[in-house]
Amino acid sequence: QQQVKQSPQSLIVQKGGISIINCAYENTAFDYFPWYQQFPGKGPALLIAIRPDVSEKKEGRFTISFNKSAKQFSLHIMDSQPGDSATYFCAPQAGTALIFGKGTTLSVSS
Amino acid sequence: DAGVIQSPRHEVTEMGQEVTLRCKPISGHNSLFWYRQTMMRGLELLIYFNNNVPIDDSGMPEDRFSAKMPNASFSTLKIQPSEPRDSAVYFCASTRRGSGPIYFGEGSWLTVV
Numbered sequence: 001q002q003q004v005k006q007s008p009q010s011l012i013v014q015k016g017g018i019s020i021i022n023c024a025y026e027n028t029a030f031d032y033f034p035w036y037q038q039f040p041g042k043g044p045a046l047l048i049a050i051r052p053d054v055s056e057k058k059e060g061r062f063t064i065s066f067n068k069s070a071k072q073f074s075l076h077i078m079d080s081q082p083g084d085s086a087t088y089f090c091a092p093q094a095g096t097a098l099i100f101g102k103g104t105t106l107s108v109s110s
Numbered sequence: 111d112a113g114v115i116q117s118p119r120h121e122v123t124e125m126g127q128e129v130t131l132r133c134k135p136i137s138g139h140n141s142l143f144w145y146r147q148t149m150m151r152g153l154e155l156l157i158y159f160n161n162n163v164p165i166d167d168s169g170m171p172e173d174r175f176s177a178k179m180p181n182a183s184f185s186t187l188k189i190q191p192s193e194p195r196d197s198a199v200y201f202c203a204s205t206r207r208g209s210g211p212i213y214f215g216e217g218s219w220l221t222v223v
Contacts, residue, residue, distance in 0.1 A: 032209035043114075043201050043214030044153070089153065093209045096141045096160060100153045 006101030019077040021104045023090030030092035035075045038087045080108045114215035122221045128190040131218045135204030145201040192222045
């Protein structure tokens with residue numbers, strides 16, 4: 001059973017553009033909705049996360065939008081930069097049980 | 111503060127040999143995870159521990175894989191005997207209990223030839 005569906009699988013964006021990655025989940029018990037960023041040769045690292053009591057959270061150029069009724073949340077990267085080129089994972093979580101999406105490889109061209 | 115520390119960073123071994131990967135979680139973290147990452151299957155949870163007790167090992171591929179956490183500051187993942195299909199990056203991660211960020215190590219890159 002696929003509990004987390006992340007899209008798109010890959011994304012190419014021009015420098016300065018907006019990158020949008022989506023995550024759909026099934027388990028209504030999830031209560032923490034993070035995005036992780038992974039650079040080649042490194043482990044995933046928390047980028048930004050949201051709790052279900054708010055619909056949006058912004059940190060610099062990164063924004064999470066959360067739609068509880070649709071069971072979806074998305075990552076928006078404004079003014080995308082070549083340094084944002086990485087793989088991004090959603091990983092909705094309930095306690096210490098979390099499910100990683102398949103990942104989205106983002107390439108920002110200069 | 112030191113992050114999650116894994117060793118070795120890189121390991122090349124011959125098929126049939128025993129491989130032991132090591133992990134030191136962040137001090138004060140109660141939960142520890144072992145993940146495997148490959149291009150084909152992405153990030154797979156192998157096993158996780160809460161307070162040194164294995165809670166879910168349903169992701170462990172087969173009996174060749176075993177994991178232990180003898181104390182709060184150390185865990186091992188052992189593959190015996192190793193096979194070429196075990197070649198992957200193995201990540202250890204830790205967190206405090208409850209929903210919150212988990213912190214990954216830099217990974218152990220395993221190649222079995």
